[in-house]
Amino acid sequence: MKFPISEATLVTYPGPVPTEVDVVVIGAGVIGVCTALFLAQDGHKVALLEKGRIACEQSSRNWGWIRQQGRDPDELPITAEANRLWRELAAQTNIDIGLVQGGVTYLAETAEEMETYANWLPHAKTHGVDSRLLSDAEIAQVFPGISRRFAGALHTPSDMRAEPWVTVPALAGIAARAGVTVVENCAVRCLDREAGRVSGVVTEAGVIKTTQVVLAAGAWSSLFLRNEGISLPQLSVRATVAATHPLPHLSQGAAAAENVAFRPRSDGGYSLAAGGFHELFVGPDAFRALPKFLTQLKQDPFGTRFLPKAPKGFPDAWGTKRKWKGDAPSPFEEMRVLNPLPNQKKLTDLCRDFAALFPQMGDVTLKTAWAGMIDTMPDVVPVMDRVDALPGLTIGTGFSGHGFGIGPGAGKVLAGLVTGADVAHDLTRFRLSRFSDGSPMDIGPSV
Numbered sequence: 310m311k312f313p314i315s316e317a318t319l320v321t322y323p324g325p326v327p328t329e330v331d332v333v334v335i336g337a338g339v340i341g342v343c344t345a346l347f348l349a350q351d352g353h354k355v356a357l358l359e360k361g362r363i364a365c366e367q368s369s370r371n372w373g374w375i376r377q378q379g380r381d382p383d384e385l386p387i388t389a390e391a392n393r394l395w396r397e398l399a400a401q402t403n404i405d406i407g408l409v410q411g412g413v414t415y416l417a418e419t420a421e422e423m424e425t426y427a428n429w430l431p432h433a434k435t436h437g438v439d440s441r442l443l444s445d446a447e448i449a450q451v452f453p454g455i456s457r458r459f460a461g462a463l464h465t466p467s468d469m470r471a472e473p474w475v476t477v478p479a480l481a482g483i484a485a486r487a488g489v490t491v492v493e494n495c496a497v498r499c500l501d502r503e504a505g506r507v508s509g510v511v512t513e514a515g516v517i518k519t520t521q522v523v524l525a526a527g528a529w530s531s532l533f534l535r536n537e538g539i540s541l542p543q544l545s546v547r548a549t550v551a552a553t554h555p556l557p558h559l560s561q562g563a564a565a566a567e568n569v570a571f572r573p574r575s576d577g578g579y580s581l582a583a584g585g586f587h588e589l590f591v592g593p594d595a596f597r598a599l600p601k602f603l604t605q606l607k608q609d610p611f612g613t614r615f616l617p618k619a620p621k622g623f624p625d626a627w628g629t630k631r632k633w634k635g636d637a638p639s640p641f642e643e644m645r646v647l648n649p650l651p652n653q654k655k656l657t658d659l660c661r662d663f664a665a666l667f668p669q670m671g672d673v674t675l676k677t678a679w680a681g682m683i684d685t686m687p688d689v690v691p692v693m694d695r696v697d698a699l700p701g702l703t704i705g706t707g708f709s710g711h712g713f714g715i716g717p718g719a720g721k722v723l724a725g726l727v728t729g730a731d732v733a734h735d736l737t738r739f740r741l742s743r744f745s746d747g748s749p750m751d752i753g754p755s756v
């Protein structure tokens with residue numbers, strides 16, 4: 310994958326690792342970076358450890374949408390807070406992260422979809438989010454030149470966008486200036502425990518003593534937890550994204566139609582993807598988690614296709630180690646950066662469908678394309694919780710493809726869970742125990 314090189318990504322964090330901190334955050338994606346940042350701004354001594362580079366996985370590979378629209382009602386207040394925090398964070402960095410309030414629009418094919426959107430609007434109103442329905446005529450005003458008619462749309466003017474690959478390293482820069490010790494190329498192999506609670510982490514560069522660990526490891530979280538004896542029914546799906554060459558200006562906003570979602574990019578092109586197209590590599594975790602995912606698979610909100618086996622070294626590949634100790638390399642060192650290949654046919658389809666929707670684009674050609682592994686939970690909302698069975702461990706994972714936009718809000722929540730501060734949100738929906746079935750591998754730490 311070729312990313313645009315920015316000032317932010319040229320900064321590297323070689324270490325060394327500290328010997329003792331108040332909190333270790335595992336994983337420097339948007340969730341881990343924001344959690345570390347807010348903890349440091351609250352006066353805590355924090356180490357943020359990343360096995361590869363900052364935001365080298367899904368946090369740089371997502372669509373760049375900062376979306377409140379259509380969110381699960383329990384996530385919505387956190388995304389509304391994130392919307393405010395994004396503006397504050399953009400003002401704390403001298404790097405242009407491409408933050409633009411251009412709105413997000415869902416184009417509806419059917420009256421049934423419009424009814425679903427209408428039924429969601431009261432949630433937006435409750436949290437002061439400015440979502441509204443658009444008629445077909447209004448759609449043409451927002452997206453001039455659109456070639457076909459729709460049943461209507463859901464539109465949220467206050468939704469935003471930013472350039473993920475520039476943004477998350479820029480946020481890491483703010484965190485580093487706030488005192489976070491950021492270390493790249495440093496895998497955490499496992500946890501240390503004393504008297505049934507967290508006492509440190511074993512990294513490839515030595516042990517760090519700490520009493521608080523936040524696991525924000527995206528697609529790797531469930532593998533890490535399994536080795537700790539904690540079951541998390543999390544899977545990851547491959548999502549293909551493309552960046553076009555510069556094309557005519559359309560609108561400042563991002564939108565999703567049935568076959569193609571698009572966002573204007575800072576470089577004059579568009580990021581293209583398809584919301585209803587995700588691919589699951591079938592491995593042992595997929596079989597294990599199947600019963601918990603059955604409802605989701607029946608409704609199929611992901612438009613999931615199945616691929617026979619994951620590439621070597623992927624979290625749910627058949628040959629990936631499930632058990633290891635701290636004295637030898639872990640699977641996280643064997644694959645520093647999860648870099649799936651994009652689906653070539655989907656790339657062709659995206660160009661065709663975008664050009665058909667907006668004929669003024671002419672020939673749509675791609676500057677680059679990539680894929681990412683989206684970590685997802687059976688109910689498509691994240692886990693943000695302390696692990697009751699292992700005091701000192703907090704989990705922030707399973708953001709199900711929506712983690713970029715909610716990132717700063719989730720970071721505030723996770724920092725609050727660590728410090729015991731009032732997070733001012735009802736977190737019941739995000740509890741780890743919602744997956745509990747009482748089996749031996751179920752949320753209890755192995756000792």
Ligand SMILES: NCCCC(=O)O
Nearest residue numbers: 372374376710711714
């Ligand atoms: N996988 C969807 C990414 C963007 C969003 O819905 O916020």
